[in-house]
Amino acid sequence: MTIHAPAEIVTQPPRRRRRRGTAKVNLGLISVPLLWLIVFFLIPVILVGLYSVGVLTLISYDKYLSLDLWRYFLHSDTYLGGPLGRGLFWKSMKMSFGVSITCVLLAYPVAYMLALVAGRRKYTLLLVIITPFLTSYLLRVLAWRVLLNPQGVIQVELRRLGLMQAGDTISWLYNSTFAVYLVLAYSWVPFVALPIFVALESLDLQMLEASSDLGASRLTTFRKVTLPMSMPGVVAAFVFVFIPTIGEYVTPQIVGGKAGYLFGNVIQSSFSASFDWQLGSAMSVFMLVAVAILLAIFARYLNMRSVTQ
Amino acid sequence: MGQLDAVLGNAATRRTFLKGTGVLAASGILAACRKNVDASGAAAAPTGSIGPIEDEPGVLHAHEWAGYDAKWLYQDYLDAGYPQPKFSFLVNTEGALAKTQAGFDWDVTHPESGYIQDYLNMGAIQPWDTSLMPNYKSLNPVIEASGQIDGKQYEIGLDWGYSAPLIRADHLDPTLDSYSYLFSDDAAGHISWFDTPWILQMAAIAQGMEPGHSFDMTDSELEDMKNYTIENGRKNLYNIWVNYQDMWDDVQTGNVWATYAWPDAYVALKDKVDVAYIRPSGGTLAWVEGLVLRSDTQNYHHAHAFADAWSSAMVGTRLIKSWGYGHANLDVDLNDIDPDVVKVFGLDDPQKSLSEPQSYLDRYQANRNAYNRAWNEVKASL
Numbered sequence: 001m002t003i004h005a006p007a008e009i010v011t012q013p014p015r016r017r018r019r020r021g022t023a024k025v026n027l028g029l030i031s032v033p034l035l036w037l038i039v040f041f042l043i044p045v046i047l048v049g050l051y052s053v054g055v056l057t058l059i060s061y062d063k064y065l066s067l068d069l070w071r072y073f074l075h076s077d078t079y080l081g082g083p084l085g086r087g088l089f090w091k092s093m094k095m096s097f098g099v100s101i102t103c104v105l106l107a108y109p110v111a112y113m114l115a116l117v118a119g120r121r122k123y124t125l126l127l128v129i130i131t132p133f134l135t136s137y138l139l140r141v142l143a144w145r146v147l148l149n150p151q152g153v154i155q156v157e158l159r160r161l162g163l164m165q166a167g168d169t170i171s172w173l174y175n176s177t178f179a180v181y182l183v184l185a186y187s188w189v190p191f192v193a194l195p196i197f198v199a200l201e202s203l204d205l206q207m208l209e210a211s212s213d214l215g216a217s218r219l220t221t222f223r224k225v226t227l228p229m230s231m232p233g234v235v236a237a238f239v240f241v242f243i244p245t246i247g248e249y250v251t252p253q254i255v256g257g258k259a260g261y262l263f264g265n266v267i268q269s270s271f272s273a274s275f276d277w278q279l280g281s282a283m284s285v286f287m288l289v290a291v292a293i294l295l296a297i298f299a300r301y302l303n304m305r306s307v308t309q
Numbered sequence: 310m311g312q313l314d315a316v317l318g319n320a321a322t323r324r325t326f327l328k329g330t331g332v333l334a335a336s337g338i339l340a341a342c343r344k345n346v347d348a349s350g351a352a353a354a355p356t357g358s359i360g361p362i363e364d365e366p367g368v369l370h371a372h373e374w375a376g377y378d379a380k381w382l383y384q385d386y387l388d389a390g391y392p393q394p395k396f397s398f399l400v401n402t403e404g405a406l407a408k409t410q411a412g413f414d415w416d417v418t419h420p421e422s423g424y425i426q427d428y429l430n431m432g433a434i435q436p437w438d439t440s441l442m443p444n445y446k447s448l449n450p451v452i453e454a455s456g457q458i459d460g461k462q463y464e465i466g467l468d469w470g471y472s473a474p475l476i477r478a479d480h481l482d483p484t485l486d487s488y489s490y491l492f493s494d495d496a497a498g499h500i501s502w503f504d505t506p507w508i509l510q511m512a513a514i515a516q517g518m519e520p521g522h523s524f525d526m527t528d529s530e531l532e533d534m535k536n537y538t539i540e541n542g543r544k545n546l547y548n549i550w551v552n553y554q555d556m557w558d559d560v561q562t563g564n565v566w567a568t569y570a571w572p573d574a575y576v577a578l579k580d581k582v583d584v585a586y587i588r589p590s591g592g593t594l595a596w597v598e599g600l601v602l603r604s605d606t607q608n609y610h611h612a613h614a615f616a617d618a619w620s621s622a623m624v625g626t627r628l629i630k631s632w633g634y635g636h637a638n639l640d641v642d643l644n645d646i647d648p649d650v651v652k653v654f655g656l657d658d659p660q661k662s663l664s665e666p667q668s669y670l671d672r673y674q675a676n677r678n679a680y681n682r683a684w685n686e687v688k689a690s691l
Contacts, residue, residue, distance in 0.1 A: 076682075077686075078686040078689075088689045145555075149564070151562040151564065175547065175548050254551075257547070257548040258542065258546050258548055258549055266685050266688075269504075269681075269685055270681075270685070272401060272403055273681070274681035274684075274685065275403040275406070275681070276681055276682070279678075279682070
C-alpha cells in the first residue's frame, strides 16, 4: 500500500490535465456547430413561437400575449378544427411519407449497385448520378412542367403516336397530386441514395462471405445481413426526405395546380401574401411539433438504438 | 402589379424564389430584433428639420420592384445631375413592410395604395410636398386621391392597371362584360385564377354585389363568396397561377380560356391569339402603385426630384407602350400608343375610366386577415 500510494499521487494530476485538455478541445470543436444551431435553429424557432402567441408582432403597437390565435387555429373549420384543415394536414403527411418511402425504395438498388457491385467505378458512377442534381432545384422542377403539361413533351408525343385523341389531355399527369408526388420523388432520390450508399459501403464484406459460407442464399444474406446492417442509412435517408418534404410548398405550387395545395402552402401564404405572421407561426410550430412527435414514435418503433448498434 | 415582376417574372423566377425565402428568414430575425420604428401608429412627421438640398447625402436609396431600376424610369433625375440612386429590391409589399418594420432603411419605396395605411401605422412614411414636384399637376387626380390619407399626399400614385378577366374570344362569347367568366361553366376546366383574395371580391361582383362594398364584406357575405368560389373552382378551375408568364403560355396554348389578368397580358397576347380583355360593366377592380417617402429620410429633396422624374409624361408613354401598365400622367402622348390599347383600357379619358362606378381602386382593408383566411380555405378545398 505504501508503495502504491505515491504512484497514485503522481499519476493523478497528468490524468486530470489530459481530461481538462480533452474537454477544452471538445468544447472548441463543438462550439461552432453548437453556436450555429443556436443562432440559426433554436433562436428562430423560439422567435416563431413568440410570434405565434403574439409576444412578437410585425406591427409593434398591436403586441399582446394570447393563445387566441392558437385556439382559432385548432378550432376553426378552416384549419385543424374542421375536416378541411385536418384533411390538408394529413394530405401533407401522407404525401411526405409516400415520397420518402418511394425515394428509399428507388434509391436502395442504386446505392446497392454502387456500393457492392460497381467496384472501382463506384465513385465515378456516383458522380454521374448526382451531376444532374447539381443544377438548381427550381430549374429541375420547372423542367417537369415542360414534360407534364397538356402541351408538354409527353402528351404531345402521345397524340402524335395516335395513343391520344387530339383534344384529349391526361388530367392526372399535370396540376395534380400525382405530379407533386412524382416531382418530389424525382428531386430527392439522389440525396436518399447517398446515406444508403455510405451505410452499404461501410459493410464488413466478411460478414457477407460468412453468411454465404454458412449456406445462406443471396436473398437470405441480403434479408438477414445486408438489409439490417444498412438500416441506419435507410432510416437516415427516410428522415432526410420526410422532414423537408412535409413543409414543401414550391413544387406543389409549380406542378400541383389546384390539387397540389399542401399544408406548407398555407404556411407560406400566411407569411407572404396573407401577411398573417401570427397564424403562419402557429402553423409552423404545430408542424414542427407534429413532425418531432412522429419521428420520435418512428424511432421508437424501429428501435433505432439497436439498429445503430 | 410590380410584385409580379419581382416574384414571378420568368427570367427571375429562380432568383426571386430564393430571394423571397431569404427575405422571409432575414426579416423574421430582424423583426424580432428591430429597432423601435414607432409604437404609436400615429402619422409620422419628418423627424429632422428639412435642410437645403446641398446638405443631403445625395445617393438616394430606392427600395423597388425588380426591373424598376431601369434608367428611363427616372431619366430626368439623372439628366438633372443627381447621382445614380442605390436600389434594393422588394419581392412583395408584405415582405417590404416586414423589412421596414425590422429597421431596413430606404428613402423611397413603391407599394400598392392598399398598403399605405400600414406604412403610416408603422410611422415609416411622411407626406410629400407636392409643390416641389412640377409634374404633379399633370397627374391623374383620381389616382392621386388613392394616395391620400387625411388630405395628405402619402403616395405619389404612378403606375396602375385593372384586375379583370382576359378571355380567349375564340372559345368564349366576349360580350358578357362580367367577372362571371372566371366562374363560368362555359369555360369548365379552362379557368385560371391568380393567387389573391381578390377572387372572392370578383365572385361577389359577379353575383351582383356593389364593387365598393366587395372591399368590406361582412363575415356572412365572405362566407357565401367563399362557398361560391369553392363550388365553382372545384367544377371549372384549371389552375391558380403564380407566374404571369406561365399564365400567358397557358392562354396562348389554349389550356386556359378565362383568366384573372392585368392589362400587360392583353398587350403581350393580343397579336398572338384571339383574346379580349374584359372590363366588367358593373365596375372593374383596379390597382395603383406609387412612391412613398420615408419619414426620416436624409434625402428629402432628392426623393422629390426622383418622384418627379418618375411622374413625367415621357415615362408614362413608355410604360404604357413597353409594359402595358397605365401611368398617372395625363399628358402621355396617345398618338404614340396602339389605338386598341387606348380603347380597351380607356386611356382616352383615364379620369373617367378610373373613377367609380367604372373602376374601383385598391384600398386599405382593415379586415384583410378575414379575406386571406377565407382565400386560404378556398385553395385548400379545391
